[in-house]
Amino acid sequence: MGVVGPGNGTIQEWLTRVQSLLYCNENGFWGTFLESQRSCVCHGGTSLCQRPIPCIIGGNNSCAMCSLANISLCGSCNKGYKLYRGRCEPQNVDSERSEQFISFETDLDFQDLELKYLLQKMDSRLYVHTTFISNEIRLDTFFDPRWRKRMSLTLKSNKNRMDFIHMVIGISMRICQMRNSSLDPMFFVYVNPFSGSHSEGWNMPFGEYGYPRWEKIRLQNSQCYNWTLLLGNRWKTFFETVHIYLRSRTRLPSLLRNETGQGPVDLSDPSKRQFYIKISDVQVYGYSLRFNADLLRSAVQQVNQSYTQGGQFYSSSSVMLLLLDIRDRINRLAPPVAPGKPQLDLFSCMLKHRLKLTNSEIIRVNHALDLYNTEILKQSDQMTAKLC
Structure with a gap:
């Protein structure tokens, strides 16, 4: 041939x-x-013929290596560049100084394939010890989920762990259903990044804008399923409290459609038993970052003071560059939004809930940083949407 x-x-x-x-x-x-x-x-x-196209490997802002989990994304970057959601961008010269304030870099920055393996093994290094709170659900107890149920996993860091902020990279639940169940559980998850009220949280957009979906695996010889959500490095984000809402879709007989699902659980009644489920375990996976609130508050106060006095910020340019880098690195971990919509402002949430700044102080700090960025650095500001 x-x-x-x-x-x-x-x-x-x-x-x-x-x-x-x-x-x-x-x-x-x-x-x-x-x-x-x-x-x-x-x-x-059709548009179905395209396979994943490898990333571009080369110098400067090209990839040093493609991701093992997704060959179309960067897995690592060249010196002077940092990895951001699958692409390489210039490393700010003050990023190393930023580590003194928040330890963004950690030994737990695994590749996504490693993270998936560790989550499947429920590796203890990725456990985040949260407090389970719910007035409507008790773990490992059957209940009727046909009406909305709510549970929360919270850290209460403002009281107990002041020197840390926390990252979520995955969530898992073990859910058991009765045999021949017609229920199809649905979960909605809201995240509070740095504490605050429920309105200061955001909703995980499952399956939208590249965001992952729940993976459901049935356990062998069991009516139980492991539900896993892997955010990975691309969608990891800050969290203080995770609110999980459960709703269930089901094909109800007409006689049961008006039932509230709030009555006592009767496992002996075959007509009702098929609607019951229990959650035997719910776990947040991630890690904690060291957070020096006093050092960061001191830097913020310098900016605030120079702004209120109407002075030049040029004398404190190192502080401005430092805070710009921290703001950028925090806001990069915001959730995805629809094209054309501004990114959520997580940095202001951190100033409010972890540094206890007032709204007027937060506005002044952000305005000073914006002015320095546009007038001195000649860079365009990225629009953000208020969350807190």
Whole structure:
């Protein structure tokens, strides 16, 4: 069998054929790879032919290595650049100083494949010891979930763990249902990043904007299921309290549609037993970051003082650069939003709940940082939406 060489076409044509074969041959569909757009044009008017296209490896802001979990995203970056949700961006010169205030870098920054393996093994290094609170659910006890149930996992760091802020990278629950159950549990999760009221939390957008969904695995020889949500490095975020709301979809007989689901559980009644479930375990996975509130408060007060006195911030440029870096690194861990919508402002939540700043102080600090960023650094500000 002979091999036809490039003599029958240009090098670029042969490269396009090879790339099309590698990246545009999925789900039984074919397409043509466009190098300029790094995407496939699928034949037949479909968009299902494209496979994951590897990241670009090279110098500067290109990837040093592609992610093992998703080859289309960066897994590590070149010196002077930091990894942010699958891409490499310039490392601020003050990032090392930022570590004295908040220990963003940690030994628990695993690759996503490692994180998934550790979560499956329920590795104790990733346990975050939270307090379970619910007036409507008791763990390991059957209940009727046909009406909304609420439970919370909280840390109460403002009282007990002042020197830490906390990161969530996953959630797991073990849910047991009665045999032949027609229930389909649905979970809605709200996150308070740094404490505060329920309105100062945000809703996890499962399956939207690249956000993950719950994974459900049935345990062997059991009516129980492990529900796991893996946020990983891309969607890890700060949390103080996680609120979990349970609703259930079910095909109810007409006689039971008006029942409230709030009555006593009767496991001996076959007509009702099929609607009962129990949650035997619920766990937040993540880790804690050292947080020097006094040092950070001192830096914020310097900015606040120079702003209220109407003075120049140029003399405190190192403090401004430091706080800009901290603000940027905190807000980068905000949840995804719809295209064109501003990102949530987690930095102001941290100032309010962990440094106990007033609203007017928070406004002054952010305004001073914005002015320095635009007038001195000549950089555009990223719009944010108020959360706290």
